[in-house]
Amino acid sequence: MRTVLFLAFSLALSGSAALAQTPLQEDRALPAGIQGQNITDVKPEIKRDASSEPGYMQQNNGQRNAVQPGNNSPMWRGVAAGAEGTSTLPAEQAPEAGVLIQRQVQYPTVRYTTAGEAWRQVRNSRLIPYGGALLVLVLGAIAIFHLTKGPIGKHQAEEGGQRIERFTPFERSAHWANAAAFCVLAVSGLVMAFGRFLLMPLLGGPIFGALTYALKTLHNLAGPVFAVSLAVVFFTFLRHNWPQRGDLKWLLQGGGMVGRSTGHEPPSHRFNAGEKLVFWGGVTLLGAVVVASGMVMDKLLPGVSYDRGTMQVAHMVHNAATVLMMCVFAGHIYIGTIGMRGAYTAMRRGWVGDAWAREHHAYWYQDIRAGNVPAQRSGQGDPGVGLPATGVPTGNR
Numbered sequence: 133m134r135t136v137l138f139l140a141f142s143l144a145l146s147g148s149a150a151l152a153q154t155p156l157q158e159d160r161a162l163p164a165g166i167q168g169q170n171i172t173d174v175k176p177e178i179k180r181d182a183s184s185e186p187g188y189m190q191q192n193n194g195q196r197n198a199v200q201p202g203n204n205s206p207m208w209r210g211v212a213a214g215a216e217g218t219s220t221l222p223a224e225q226a227p228e229a230g231v232l233i234q235r236q237v238q239y240p241t242v243r244y245t246t247a248g249e250a251w252r253q254v255r256n257s258r259l260i261p262y263g264g265a266l267l268v269l270v271l272g273a274i275a276i277f278h279l280t281k282g283p284i285g286k287h288q289a290e291e292g293g294q295r296i297e298r299f300t301p302f303e304r305s306a307h308w309a310n311a312a313a314f315c316v317l318a319v320s321g322l323v324m325a326f327g328r329f330l331l332m333p334l335l336g337g338p339i340f341g342a343l344t345y346a347l348k349t350l351h352n353l354a355g356p357v358f359a360v361s362l363a364v365v366f367f368t369f370l371r372h373n374w375p376q377r378g379d380l381k382w383l384l385q386g387g388g389m390v391g392r393s394t395g396h397e398p399p400s401h402r403f404n405a406g407e408k409l410v411f412w413g414g415v416t417l418l419g420a421v422v423v424a425s426g427m428v429m430d431k432l433l434p435g436v437s438y439d440r441g442t443m444q445v446a447h448m449v450h451n452a453a454t455v456l457m458m459c460v461f462a463g464h465i466y467i468g469t470i471g472m473r474g475a476y477t478a479m480r481r482g483w484v485g486d487a488w489a490r491e492h493h494a495y496w497y498q499d500i501r502a503g504n505v506p507a508q509r510s511g512q513g514d515p516g517v518g519l520p521a522t523g524v525p526t527g528n529r
């Protein structure tokens with residue numbers, strides 16, 4: 133009997149526990165509010181027709197959340213339009229901290245969109261592909277020229293009876309300091325601009341990342357060195373780069389490389405018209421643009437508001453000007469190394485023979501013969517073949 137009673141009691145107990153878990157019918161409603169429901173099933177009560185309400189698009193975030201809780205599109209529309217929110221960051225350190233997305237702008241050749249996106253498009257779909265193509269074209273043209281025409285000129289710098297000091301030790305050190313800084317900047321700049329497409333697939337992300345970071349740091353350090361040495365080069369060579377007799381003829385005959393005058397270089401003074409174009413176009417104009425835009429990106433210029441817009445414009449200008457400068461100096465470096473016999477020795481050792489001077493800078497040579505220009509300007513003798521300087525006594529620069 134006792135067992136039967138015990139069994140009946142425990143059966144009744146488990147029956148009532150099971151009953152407690154069975155969902156009650158909907159209409160036997162639970163008290164107001166949601167209890168025990170899966171959070172993902174929670175759907176805000178959305179007034180299905182809220183968007184058709186008048187002034188829906190003009191609602192601010194608070195109003196929108198009243199009808200469509202969680203819908204923050206008014207805020208994001210404001211952010212996308214460049215609206216300024218509040219930020220506790222000091223304005224002098226973070227001038228645009230409250231602006232998440234920049235206003236819409238029209239940068240050259242890309243569609244009207246937010247400034248950050250427009251800059252990205254200019255960089256990735258204009259500057260990189262076209263800049264890269266231009267560099268390849270110029271290097272290709274130089275290679276074809278070298279393979280078809282070979283080095284310019286007949287005489288080496290050592291040739292000829294008499295010696296002429298073409299570059300003083302000061303001029304050469306200014307030039308080579310500038311050339312070295314330029315080459316460091318060019319290589320590190322090329323890796324920063326094109327490395328992701330050309331080098332990263334070869335090296336892999338981590339190595340490429342470390343390399344680019346090191347080169348970026350080197351670039352930031354070499355920039356100011358280049359700026360100073362460029363200014364020194366400008367003032368050092370300025371007085372011999374003004375237009376002079378024979379420059380136009382030299383240009384029209386392409387320096388003796390085109391037309392009937394092929395093989396015979398038209399006469400020129402110390403620097404020919406081609407070098408003067410490199411001086412005014414490459415050293416002065418492009419040099420100034422590259423240095424100024426680089427200084428902005430290095431945040432080295434006082435009184436400039438270093439916000440994103442300024443940095444984007446400085447970057448686009450810097451990228452375009454450096455590619456053009458590299459194209460110009462690719463030609464200069466070619467002529468200054470293997471493209472013209474004796475040119476490299478002239479800047480390396482500073483002295484040339486009268487045969488070389490007569491062949492490439494006939495008016496300069498005539499001035500030296502006539503004593504209008506000193507054949508030696510520095511106190512240092514010729515380290516090369518040890519021949520005496522031509523004609524007139526040394527000393528007056």
Ligand code: HEM
Pocket residue numbers: 298307310311312314315362365369373402403407408411414415419461464465467468469475476477478479480
């Ligand atoms: C590796 C790089 C370079 C090499 C091999 C090189 C080579 C030369 C050579 C051989 C000359 C003498 C030409 C002559 O006798 O008339 C020269 C002159 C000159 N170079 Fe360079 N150069 C280089 C980079 C640069 C750079 C980066 C600049 C400036 C940004 C520059 C500016 C000049 C100037 C101003 C002259 C004097 C000619 C003139 O004033 O018109 N060079 N260079």
